[in-house]
Amino acid sequence: MAWALVLALMVPVRAMAAPYAAMVMDARDGKILYQDNADTRLHPASLTKMMTLYITFDAIRRGEISLDTPVTITRHAADQEPVRLGLHPGQKLALRYLIRAAAVKSANDAAAAIGDALSGSGEAFGKRMTATAKALGMMNSTFKNANGLTMRGHLTTAHDMAILARHLIYDFPEYYNIFGRQKTFAGVAEVYSSNRAFLRSYPGADGLKTGFTWASGFNLVASAVHGNVRLIGVIFGEPSVAARNKKMTELLNMGFKRAPQNVALRPPVKPDLSHIPYGWPGQDSVLVASSPRPAPRPDTASAAAVAVAAAAASTAQPPAAASGAAPVAAAIATAEASAAPTSPMAPATVAVTPEPRPASLQQPAADPTQVASADPEKPSLTPAPRPHYATMAEAVADNDGEPVNASEVTITGASGSAQTQASVSNATIQSVEPTSSASAVPPRAAPKARPEIVFASVAPAPKAAEPAAAPEVVSRLSTSGGRDWAITLGHFGSRAAAEKVLLRTALAEPVVLDQALRKVVDRSSGYEANFVGLTHRQADLACARLQARAIQCFSLSP
8 A cells, every 4th residue: 555655656646637728818908819618617726826916916005904014824724735835823924925925836825824814714805806806807707715725616717817817917017027936935935936847948938827626637827928929828627737838838839829919008907996895804994004204305495485584584683792693593593404405416505694783893894914913012812803704604603503604605795795705705805905014014023924814915816726526426225115126028039139129128218218227137938138227116117108019018026
């Protein structure tokens, strides 16, 4: 008996005679290119997980759950056999890992855990699956569980599965790439695709799902891209994995010969699933709370308004000494704090025009050539008083608590016109009256001239040009998801063909692809033509525009 069991295990698995069905559909417009027994209701096996994942993606989009939501594994889910991730009752695992395990490894416990998390039980989730199928136009499908293990009444057709595959491709392009992964990390272990043999062997294949039970035979839904043509193939009831893959190769080859190259892209209409109840029966459904978005930065107009308000507040105050300048300083501080720059490379500045001081508070104009005291025996070491504009900037700094950049302060000259710091420095030099050297320096004690003193007899020299500042390169992670998304145009037979398609596409859509990088990836299934370095939004926009041109495009998430 033991030897018989060993021999049985060594023989390749072959299913008993199961009903056969097949279909080939043009994914671009839904046209049927080939069908055989395609509307007969059959056991889908793990093809069921395509519907489980479609509902999961929709639940994420609706806010019912998130990829990072920890899912508690139920006893019902942990007991699912035979293909499983190895989950235990009470264990918690993020939803994203359950999705990977269900899509790639075809783990039954992971799929059941998703159904239990979304609807509370396998039975309730089966009702939701059936209702969703009807909304998608799958009129001959009835689902009883989330993973596809054989149950009475759990049936679908090859035609319905082709419809579902097409909706997965076009309704959720951001998640579709999960079906083309040959291996991935599922939270507790690295898992390998149950479809990796076909993905490796057929050029352009990028999904979707395998299935097997004794009642169904070996099933497969596959999609492949050759140039501008994407096809969907469906097979039910093959006797082995090898026979299934061989038959699918024949069907897709036939389909690519029949399908025209140029077809107007007509994606399926996204269904309205709002009428389908979600959440656990008898409980109020609560959407996942999203994190609040940060307050938008004030634009230039609002910053200018703040500056005007600050100026109005300063003019309303009566002229006063340093203690009376506090309201003006507070208004300036408020304006500077509110006028946050919208770009780190272009800081916003606030122009401040100080009020002239009363005559009683004005300091006498100092002759910059006078460095000694009135008494020649006691040379003064006290420098000359600062010009009026510097004193006002210092007064603002004293009240505000922060230094004021002189380049950001506007000074009102004697003529009433506003001047910058550079113009004021020149104006100061030009306003000095000529004096003789005898009157400028006492004969007995002539202290050494300080470097900053400007003599009246010296003409103002042109300001030396400051060396150009080296450009500052700021590297930071994007807060909108980063440029780690990509789009793929499919697989091609040679690197030159893939590069030609990338170049032609870049020239056709220069606006959305101007920042993208062209990249050809050498895979076992052919040369994959990709645009990389995009944000999530750019990838979706690029694919939408390319698909409008009847160019196949699918976004690749990081």
